[in-house]
Amino acid sequence: MNLFKQEDTIVALATGNIKSALAIIRISGSIAKTVVSSVFFTKNRKSIEIEDKKVYHGYIYNNDKKLDEVLLYYLKAPHTYTGEDTIEISTHGNTLIVQQIINLLLSKGLRMADKGEFTYRAFINGKMDLSEAEAVNALINSSNSKSVELALNSLQGSLSNQIKKIKQDLTALFAYLEVSLDYPQEDIDFLTRKQKKENMQNIISQINNLISSYSLSKLIINGIKIAIVGKPNAGKSSILNSILGYQRAIVTDIAGTTTDTIEETVEYKGITFTIIDTAGIRYHTTNTIEKIGQERSKSSIETADIILWIIDSSIDLDDNDKQIANLLKNKQEKAIVILNKSDLKQKTSLNELKNIVDINTSISFSTINKTPIENILNKIFELMNLKDIEENTTILLNTRQYNLICKIKEQLSNILNLIDKGDSDEIVSFETQNTLNSLNEILGIDTKEDILHTVFSKFCVGK
């Protein structure tokens, strides 16, 4: 790993390594300008002095060989992404040209950047903290608009600010404890045990919010898996087609039309829905293909986040429905009953269903009458608690953050216990310091001096 060799000037292709209109080669480090100046010339091979914040048009030469016509700009440290001198060269998006230019720069003393090294330098040079650096990665990897939005929030400091707020609250408590230890004779308003407990409970509830955001963030990042199940001919494939807005699956009045699972994704309100249409489940089949298809339907029930159970409400419930009800036992809170074919005379309602299964969520639906599909999609949002995601929601982006937050929760609960038991301020103060260290780990900061500064800037010890 070269990450710690910060004296090197690094280079990498910042855009995708594919044929494209343009490609951007990014260079960061102290000799960026010198090296680029030695290979970049304007018209008539004129050498120029590259200046800060200016865009130049010209050519990259390898000795006498012109490699490409390019645009480039130079940004002087420290006002750059990495905090170092930076040059970005915009070339034609031919991978051969890009490789030739990079090879040329390498031969002039630059080094190929490691994965994430530009952002690493930004972090080391104080341009962003670790949680923000992680957000850069999350943002690049986001595959739906909600995760883009929330990763962008994190990049702009939403998590970092919350951690800082928790740190501030905890530091204030810590400072009281430290001062009471250092100056036991001084006339200082110490906190009562009740106040200390209240402060701690308030901090724990902030941490709890972050912990509960994690399951939400996993849904936002990975999307929701929805299985459409039911007996043959209930209208499963018709509902898949309605959700997708086009005729993806074959629909006929022949029971057993769908024999295999059909999987499609669709984005709704920024969240990726993976929808699986399944073969109708019926138990008295001898057809080998249908049997395999039904096994797949059953495993879809096992792995789905949400199950849409399609009922043909124009006929009575039968043994097949009862068998499906059995499969859905223990999955009731993930299941939504769709009483389909509401345009026809109704024979089955939620009441009849209640005799065979304990599901509370149902929607009356008709693909013929074109019931708005949002009725189903919004219900899914509700069931998954996605309804309440606000634009400025803070989420934990990865397991590193999640594990640290869980550790912090444990540490805080431990402190609360100590306060409750009336343990000495010394022990409480020691545990608080450990928790602050963990909070700092989220931000990637070494704690010690930071805490001392906060303690002494908040209290007037000479009083």
Ligand SMILES: Nc1nc2c(ncn2[C@@H]2O[C@H](COP(=O)(O)OP(=O)(O)OP(=O)(O)O)[C@@H](O)[C@H]2O)c(=O)[nH]1
């Ligand atoms: N009247 C009425 N008919 C519907 C409705 N939805 C679907 N159908 C009809 O019901 C029949 C079966 O629909 P499909 O969508 O193929 O049903 P399925 O559950 O996928 O069936 P399999 O693939 O065989 O398990 C077709 O003739 C549809 O046109 C509805 O809301 N009202």
Ligand SMILES: [Mg+2]
């Ligand atoms: Mg079907």
